[in-house]
Amino acid sequence: MNSPIKLSNTILLYLLTLCIITKAQNLNNPNYLHHFCDDTTTSTTTYKDNLNTLLSSLASNATSNSIGFFNASAGLEPDDVYGLFFCRGDLSTDVCQNCVANATKDIVQRRCPTQKVAFIWYDECFLRYSNKIMFSTMERDPNYTLWNPENVAVHADFNRELLNTIFTAVNRAANMPAGAKKFRATKANYTTEHYLYVLVQCTPDLSSGDCEQCLLAAYSGLEICCNEKRGGRILFPSCIVNFETYINYNETYVESAALAPSPVPQGDKGSSKKTWIIIGATLSTIVGVLLLSSFAYTMWRRKKREEIRNSQVIQLLDMEGRTIEDDCSNEIMYGEVKSQDSFLIQLDIVLKATNQYSNENKLGQGGFGPVYKGVMEDGKEIAVKRLSRTSGQGLREFMNEVNLIARLQHRNLVKLLGCCLEKNEKLLVYEYMPNKSLDVFLFDSAMRVQLDWQRRLSIINGIARGLLYLHEDSRLRIIHRDLKASNILLDYEMNPKISDFGMARIFGGNHSEANTNRIVGTYGYMAPEYAMEGLSSVKSDVFSFGVLMLEIISGKRNGGFHLSEEGKSLLNFTWKLWSEGKGLELMDSLLEKSSVATEVLKCIHIGLLCVQEDPVDRPTMSSVVVMLAGDNFKIPIPTKPAFSVGRIVAEETTSSNQRVSSVNKVTLSNVLPR
Known part of the structure; x- marks a missing residue:
């Protein structure tokens, strides 16, 4: 009969072998998601040599990097090249190093062999290089969106809890100290039996403000494409946001990263009662303060969340530069609408100018929705297109107009003065054309x-x-x-x-x-x-x-x-x-x-x-x-x-x-x- 010790050793050996096999499989197969190659190509040997030097540097630094991020450059103008990688914050150094090593080969051998600018995303890491400096700069273009085609059964509870969880995760990730991973993975119940899982991350070289802006813009994109879906993910060059109804991160690693509680010191038996009284009183005070703070924070967060959801700037971030060929297509492109604050027009100003959308001010009706004439306080005449709330086609057209015409200026193109996205309204404000069409x-x-x-x-x-x-x-x-x-x-x-x-x-x-x-x-x-x-x-x-x-x-x-x-x-x-x-x-x-x-x-x-x-x-x-x-x-x-x-x-x-x-x-x- 085998002794318990021998049996235990056998089980341990089996488990260890299984872990090694699983780890080897994971290391050999990073999960490819998407890549993007710019139109610019190079045929110069110098640039290619510099690129190979850069990629080698990135791969070697993935082994010794504790935060899963590294940027570097190689060469001199005009053949200089810049690059970086960042790995998912919940993965080990070995997984990170393996993913980066695969990416440095895959991107030049298969995906973008002649391009000067390239991006590649895996489930485990992201790598990019360019002939232009991109360090410490928040970028959302190009990007890629994935979503689970299945819908959730309990929409209201799910959407509410998703919003709460993502906003909490964004706040904590963005406010991580300098030099730390800007990463957060968490879960929450949306019913008594079901969880949702959220993962957000920025590149560590971003400021807290840029990180928060990037993550909020990503979430705003997910709201459009993935509303009521069981999962969605958007990949930006500077950040990622992912939610699922299954575990989408290494839960063991995330939990082990938390600080372990300090052990209770062992005093002599004679003073133990007094010690427990002091601890009890102190804990009661702390709990009371925490409850009050939690209530105040909850109220503040609710107000802040509502402000952000209704913020015209955040909604506009989702629509900038997007060519809408399909709902939430993989061609999402973010643009450069200048001076957003001046481009956005307050709803009360539009309502006053159009006399509350009166029939007397109505100029016509199209597939997009009705068009109204308005007069601003300074006497300037405007034309206001109001998106019909039942027009799915109109939403695509609205986004296209904001993306394109705001960045075009010519005497023979109609001028877009601004837009309004308050209280579920989507309005485009143009210069008024008195002679119609x-x-x-x-x-x-x-x-x-x-x-x-x-x-x-x-x-x-x-x-x-x-x-x-x-x-x-x-x-x-x-x-x-x-x-x-x-x-x-x-x-x-x-x-x-x-x-x-x-x-x-x-x-x-x-x-x-x-x-x-x-x-x-x-x-x-x-x-x-x-x-x-x-x-x-x-x-x-x-x-x-x-x-x-x-x-x-x-x-x-x-x-x-x-x-x-x-x-x-x-x-x-x-x-x-x-x-x-x-x-x-x-x-x-x-x-x-x-x-x-x-x-x-x-x-x-x-x-x-x-x-x-x-x-x-x-x-x-x-x-x-x-x-x-x-x-x-x-x-x-x-x-x-x-x-x-x-x-x-x-x-x-x-x-x-x-x-x-x-x-x-x-x-x-x-x-x-x-």
């Missing part, structure tokens, strides 16, 4: 007389310059994706201003085309490659501009044109007249006295170039502006225009003759060539 004049027989040829030509030139700015001259490169007459606003002097950037999309400096699964825009203005294949580019905007040019010249809509006496589409009708040498017959009869025939023909010619079927054949907006401005520029011969994307819409009218003229999502099977 171009379609109001262009497609109304009584109003159209105010648009003589010189005014129409001026409008065409203004739109072209505004579009050129979006495509080539702004610090962002923007595809508008919904250029049409109703999105061209007119100021007091009838100068055109491109508006409505809710569907716009940023494209990279080296990329002029993007693919999307979500087709947005307006029938009659959409380029065929976009409507049929989801390929949006600057050339799809050029197509829309060409359609708009022909509408301005003719005074007729492209959408529903085949129902008119001329039949077909406006594009094919124009091509027929042009091919027969009768281009001037396209011109609005109201322009006969004010027009210059050569200018009209040149504009028709350019319009036909813009609506050619192959995007490669269409001119860029810089070429369009040059052709419009000069008479000595040799204009290419156009080919037959693309089919009309708008025709099928009118064919599917209801029995009550209600036509659909604009949609936000297009069913591709409903778009047929002529």
Whole structure:
């Protein structure tokens, strides 16, 4: 019979072997999450050598680093490189070192072999490098979001407890002393039987304020994508926030990191009773003070939490720079809206300016929501877009507008004065355009007389310059994706201003085309490659501009044109007249006295170039502006225009003759060539 000692030794040996195997498996397999490579590439040997030196330094310092963080640099300008890593605060040095060692190889061998700037996230660590200094700087871009697709059963209790737990964790992590891990992992009951688990962490080189701002911005992003979900995680370069309904951290390590209580000193038996009386009295006092302090702190925290939740700045942090192609997509990008305090407008100011959203001030109604005219205290007129609370599409458009138009400035773009996000309101405040939009004049027989040829030509030139700015001259490169007459606003002097950037999309400096699964825009203005294949580019905007040019010249809509006496589409009708040498017959009869025939023909010619079927054949907006401005520029011969994307819409009218003229999502099977 085996002795108890031998049996115990056998069990211990088994457990030790199991721990070693488990540890080895964990060390060999860090859990990859996401990576990002910048567009900038390098072919210089010096930079690559410096990068290898840097990565070697990071890997070697992961073994001797007690806080799981290290930054370093290598080389001299212009081939200098900077990098850092930080490991999850609840993991051992061995796990950290193994993750960093894997990251230094994975990022250059598989993920970003030629890029100067790269980021890689694992469940256990994060590593990045760049040709620019990033130390002690809070950054939220690029980032990555993950969430559990399952919903929690008890929404109200879960959301309330999640908010409490995260805010407590953020406060404690952000206020860790200098040189310590800015990390907090904790759990809380959201029902009597169920726990939620929260993990937050910043890079230790951030200030307390920057750490708190980063974590709050991350949580704000999780509120949008992961509301009522069983888990969510957002990864920033400077911080991470993660919540789950299962243990998402090393609970043993976190608990062992806490300070152990001091042992009670052993006195002689004669004084033990007196000692316990003193201890009891002292504890009673301490408990009383703690209860009062806890109550005061709870009340303060509740007030602070409410302030933060209602804070316009925190809500705006979530929306800055985001291209909203899908709800909480992995393309979340945070921007640089300057001077947020001045950009944000208080709700009471808007309410007073619009007379509490009175019907007398209402200018119109769109898919986004109603639009109101307002007058500020200084007499400045404004237009206020109010997001409908039931509009999911409107929320995406709202975010896009805040992200894009706030950072664009051009005389032919409508100016966004600010926004308001108080008390569940989402408002966009623009400069007021007294003459409304171009379609109001262009497609109304009584109003159209105010648009003589010189005014129409001026409008065409203004739109072209505004579009050129979006495509080539702004610090962002923007595809508008919904250029049409109703999105061209007119100021007091009838100068055109491109508006409505809710569907716009940023494209990279080296990329002029993007693919999307979500087709947005307006029938009659959409380029065929976009409507049929989801390929949006600057050339799809050029197509829309060409359609708009022909509408301005003719005074007729492209959408529903085949129902008119001329039949077909406006594009094919124009091509027929042009091919027969009768281009001037396209011109609005109201322009006969004010027009210059050569200018009209040149504009028709350019319009036909813009609506050619192959995007490669269409001119860029810089070429369009040059052709419009000069008479000595040799204009290419156009080919037959693309089919009309708008025709099928009118064919599917209801029995009550209600036509659909604009949609936000297009069913591709409903778009047929002529």
